[in-house]
Amino acid sequence: MKKKERQQKVIDEVSINRKVSSSYLSEKLNVSEDTIRRDIKELDNKGLITKVHGGAISNIQKLYHYNEDVIYNRESKIRIAQKAISLLEDNMVIIISGGTTNLMLAKLLPKNLKLTVFTYSLPLAMQLTEHPLVETIFIGGKIYKNSMVTIGIDVIQYLSKIRADVCFMGVSGLDVESGITDEGYEVSLIKKAMIDASDKIVFLTTSNKLNVRHSYDVCSLKQIDTIVTDLDITDPSLNPYISAGVSLI
Template sequence: MLKAERHQYIMDKLLEEQKVVTSDLALALDLSEDTVRRDLNELDSKKLLKKVYGGAISIQEKTDNIFSININAEEQKKKIVTKALPLLHDGQVIIMSGGTTNLVFARLIPEDLKVTIYTYSLPIAMQLSQHPNIDLIFIGGKMQKNAMVTIGMDVVQVLSKIKADICFIGASSININQGLTEIGYEVSIVKKAMIEASDKVVSMFSSNKLNTRMPHVVCELSQLDTIVTELETDDPRLEEYKKLGVNVV
């Protein structure tokens, strides 16, 4: 992995989570913490983030009366989510996690689709509020302010009581051995509940998330029905996933 790639990865992560932790990045990227620190310091000196003890936080101009969400590589994300649109059908009950890929997905849901969507992400809910034909239900609870999602027992409890046809789950990291892993424990718990509540589990992410890992396991690959990336379905990097029975789109 190129250094510049790592930098992109870090900035990407920062956009999603508002902060990054040195040790988590070292784990995710399979690097020494030294190198991560050097990366963070470099990005700091370029004023792209603010290095703090233990990691880094994003520097974002105070948004005044506007809620702005930065999306990295939006074109790529559009490509990914477009491939997932055929999975949607009238009448479905859907659960959506947070993340910018899901946000792009939310925006591209056809106007005439009539579905019920549960979400626990503020930006996703804001986006879906614009949609004329969606029954939208927000799952409340304690807010994880950086990611703008609710977490905790309340969320899990609501999820345990619903039964969805399909869920679209964002991924921070995925690899063959651990499967889907998350940076935060709380979020991993919520995602587990989400998977439990859904007949079908779909995860959309860009290929740079492949073969990275985070501390908290969400689920094994066997629990994923479909993964959607920007890659061609015959790309060698997806081979192992297909072997394990995951549907690759």
């Protein structure tokens, strides 16, 4: 295994598990712990992960700007973003929530596409500055440091005053019975406000978040216009959602 490929696998493992030991990575990647320790030190120096005693932890949520090297499951998210772009037209007003899948969407937006974008995600807003025809409105408020998004009543009140054509929402968990759920209470409230502020709701989700339920409700399947996944719509794992009447691409 080449060094670049091995280090990408280290990043992926840290992104998935948030914290991993050198011994775990050594066994997982079939290399010596000394090699893993050198990889961790090098990746820490680059700011891609954080070196700790005995292993490494993820610092993906603390990055202020888009960095493609730390995107776990990157190819799947590229596929999702490319599908989602097909739903956009010039002069649309859209809302985009946080998350690395939406960061990929922001990165891949065509440079000739003219949009107005509202977002409460600081990394996403910074990524959008690279698109000359996108007018970006960052919704200010108290910054939730774990995911670099703004939270609080100010964000909800701001959203109540706008009307968007489409909302592109990141997903923490999606289940046929529970619908969309989130890990954080305040973020779930803001996502509900985004839904209320939009004419069309599009959820972007990688397949590993299907059939997952978290503590806080966001919306039911009936409130969703479209779900965009990395899977082909003929994949059997999507059958329960198709049976429930969800539009998938």
